[in-house]
Amino acid sequence: MSDLNQRVETALEEIRPFLKSDGGDIALIGIEDATVKVQLLGACVGCAVNQMTLKQGVELTIKKHAPEIQEVVSVD
Numbered sequence: 001m002s003d004l005n006q007r008v009e010t011a012l013e014e015i016r017p018f019l020k021s022d023g024g025d026i027a028l029i030g031i032e033d034a035t036v037k038v039q040l041l042g043a044c045v046g047c048a049v050n051q052m053t054l055k056q057g058v059e060l061t062i063k064k065h066a067p068e069i070q071e072v073v074s075v076d
Contacts, residue, residue: 004066008036011065015058019044026058034070036062050074 005028012026019025024044029037038058044050051074059072 004031004068007065008062008069011062012038012058014065015061018057019053022047029075031069034068036069036072037075038072039076040074 008028008031012028016026019042022044023042024047025041026044027039027041029039031037038054040047040050040054044053047053054072054074059069062069062072
């Protein structure tokens with residue numbers, strides 16, 4: 001696993017307890033250029049605020065650990 005992948009996984013582990021407390025989870029699908037692709041799971045899938053969670057929670061946490069990341073997107 002690359003250093004970048006490891007730092008992104010560390011960021012996801014930091015945010016995962018908050019998602020799990022609401023019945024959701026997140027999986028890393030891949031990293032292409034400076035974009036991280038994730039999949040929201042569980043209760044996060046139909047949640048009305050999942051895009052806010054993705055940008056305000058997940059993306060900010062990932063950028064804290066891996067500042068070279070420009071964007072986090074959710075894929076199905």
